[in-house]
Amino acid sequence: MPRIKTLRMEGITKSFSTVTANKDVSFHVHAGETLGLLGENGAGKTTLMNILYGLYQPDSGHILINNKPVVIRNSRDSMHLGIGMVHQHFMLVQNHTVGENIALGYSESPFVFPARAVRKKIREFSAQYGLKTDPDKKVWQLSAGEQQRVEIVKTLFHGADVLILDEPTSVLTPRETDELFDILRRMKQEGHAVILISHKLEEILTICNRAVVLRRGEVIGSADIKDVRKKDLARMMVGRDVVFSFSRKPVKKGPVILNVTGITVRGDRNETAVDRVSFDIHGGEIFGIAGVSGNGQKELVEAVTGLRKVESGTIEVEDLDIANTSARFVHDRGVGHVPEERMKFGIIPNLFLFDNAVLKQHHARPFSNLLFLDYRHIRSYSRKLVEDFQVSTPSIDSRIKALSGGNIQKLILGREISRQPKLLVASHPTYGLDVGATEYIRNQLLSLREKGGGVLLISEDLEEIIELCDRTAVMFEGKIMGILDPRKTDIGKIGLMMAGSS
Numbered sequence: 001m002p003r004i005k006t007l008r009m010e011g012i013t014k015s016f017s018t019v020t021a022n023k024d025v026s027f028h029v030h031a032g033e034t035l036g037l038l039g040e041n042g043a044g045k046t047t048l049m050n051i052l053y054g055l056y057q058p059d060s061g062h063i064l065i066n067n068k069p070v071v072i073r074n075s076r077d078s079m080h081l082g083i084g085m086v087h088q089h090f091m092l093v094q095n096h097t098v099g100e101n102i103a104l105g106y107s108e109s110p111f112v113f114p115a116r117a118v119r120k121k122i123r124e125f126s127a128q129y130g131l132k133t134d135p136d137k138k139v140w141q142l143s144a145g146e147q148q149r150v151e152i153v154k155t156l157f158h159g160a161d162v163l164i165l166d167e168p169t170s171v172l173t174p175r176e177t178d179e180l181f182d183i184l185r186r187m188k189q190e191g192h193a194v195i196l197i198s199h200k201l202e203e204i205l206t207i208c209n210r211a212v213v214l215r216r217g218e219v220i221g222s223a224d225i226k227d228v229r230k231k232d233l234a235r236m237m238v239g240r241d242v243v244f245s246f247s248r249k250p251v252k253k254g255p256v257i258l259n260v261t262g263i264t265v266r267g268d269r270n271e272t273a274v275d276r277v278s279f280d281i282h283g284g285e286i287f288g289i290a291g292v293s294g295n296g297q298k299e300l301v302e303a304v305t306g307l308r309k310v311e312s313g314t315i316e317v318e319d320l321d322i323a324n325t326s327a328r329f330v331h332d333r334g335v336g337h338v339p340e341e342r343m344k345f346g347i348i349p350n351l352f353l354f355d356n357a358v359l360k361q362h363h364a365r366p367f368s369n370l371l372f373l374d375y376r377h378i379r380s381y382s383r384k385l386v387e388d389f390q391v392s393t394p395s396i397d398s399r400i401k402a403l404s405g406g407n408i409q410k411l412i413l414g415r416e417i418s419r420q421p422k423l424l425v426a427s428h429p430t431y432g433l434d435v436g437a438t439e440y441i442r443n444q445l446l447s448l449r450e451k452g453g454g455v456l457l458i459s460e461d462l463e464e465i466i467e468l469c470d471r472t473a474v475m476f477e478g479k480i481m482g483i484l485d486p487r488k489t490d491i492g493k494i495g496l497m498m499a500g501s502s
């Protein structure tokens with residue numbers, strides 16, 4: 001039986017210098033319940049959960065377990081009390097194996113869980129919950145989706161009564177999400193409590209009993225799921241009606257911008273990650289790559305953006321073969337890139353927002369006269385980006401790492417889109433964005449298309465593929481299973497192709 005019957009946060013306030021991330025927040029969750037925690041990017045969800053997990057101390061307020069106040073000084077305290085958390089940004093140690101990562105923090109003594117036993121237990125968990133993980137792989141070899149699965153297995157392994165999941169499904173496929181939800185249902189029946197942060201309102205409606213909505217750090221309401229619909233939740237979050245529809249204007253196809261011919265790319269373990277792949281993208285076209293993460297999309301994107309060598313084949317950007325050049329070279333040919341792992345490749349966390357706003361372009365006009373950086377220009381440009389893309393930040397002088405996940409994402413997207421690239425390579429561009437921001441970004445991609453730009457969109461979200469793409473390829477085990485018009489194809493068929501049937 002779980003030890004935690006009710007968990008309550010009462011009057012929690014937390015500020016970071018000028019920003020009040022949480023203001024007098026109270027809510028509770030009890031055993032056998034799934035609580036949805038909702039709110040726009042920057043509303044304070046992650047901060048609140050980090051307090052519960054012991055990563056931050058609140059300025060005021062209490063945490064009560066079974067009506068008794070508890071002190072949580074660090075994550076070891078919280079784990080000990082039975083609280084587990086899967087974070088929004090991966091916290092795994094890149095150079096360790098999956099098994100080492102999962103055992104980490106479990107006990108300081110390696111004798112309690114010798115490596116063999118850990119491996120065995122991980123395999124059991126993986127099989128039991130249908131979460132595929134290989135204990136012997138190094139974390140840096142894993143895709144985002146695979147890392148997420150490891151995080152979930154890790155938390156289950158540590159035996160949490162209350163499980164906090166901060167946007168766990170952003171990088172999961174629909175099928176993996178269903179599987180995760182099966183696990184959550186089972187955990188619920190066993191008397192666990194789950195706190196789920198998600199921007200995907202359908203998920204909240206599917207799996208949660210109740211939802212609590214934050215806006216600007218405060219609880220602005222809560223609801224029983226059986227009493228609400230998607231648009232009610234959206235309105236509560238954003239404070240206005242959100243339309244989930246886009247106008248795809250007919251656009252005349254331009255000339256070929258990207259021409260990929262027969263490329264083969266090796267992965268980090270020297271396996272063939274991309275296997276003789278060919279496709280082209282025209283100006284005025286959004287071309288999708290649908291597929292379960294870990295099927296070669298990451299390596300394909302890295303090859304196209306100059307981050308990874310190809311073994312054979314050519315990648316032409318407007319007739320110039322850019323294969324095996326460099327990221328800088330490809331960038332300067334007019335290719336923008338929104339990377340999958342934004343914290344690692346999209347920003348320099350310790351620099352200020354304004355530095356990050358011109359990353360990779362600071363050496364060029366108008367930000368530099370080739371001798372000196374023009375900070376006046378850089379600053380006014382940054383301010384405009386923040387305004388246009390509604391990045392919520394105290395100022396452009398904040399360190400980028402202090403922004404919420406979604407707001408970092410908005411800044412990277414804004415930076416890459418507003419350069420008006422000939423080709424934008426976008427990996428999961430709306431992952432982690434709230435409903436309002438998702439609507440905005442999807443419209444931005446459409447408007448780039450209307451202006452004649454090409455977009456290579458990597459997404460596991462079939463809804464996104466269908467809404468945006470003119471054509472989509474489906475990738476499985478490094479190969480393209482087919483190229484099709486997603487609006488003229490049965491969604492079930494795309495799903496099957498993603499699973500390997502042609």
Ligand SMILES: Nc1ncnc2c1ncn2[C@@H]1O[C@H](COP(=O)(O)OP(=O)(O)OP(=O)(O)O)[C@@H](O)[C@H]1O
Nearest residue numbers: 016021041042043044045046047402403404405406
């Ligand atoms: N370490 C920090 N230093 C300074 N400010 C911070 C820090 N952590 C969070 N903040 C600020 O607190 C506010 C809430 O951020 P938080 O990450 O909790 O939002 P969130 O609701 O999780 O958003 P998202 O949906 O984008 O992940 C933001 O304005 C953010 O900039």
Ligand SMILES: [Mg+2]
Nearest residue numbers: 045046088405
């Ligand atoms: Mg967050």
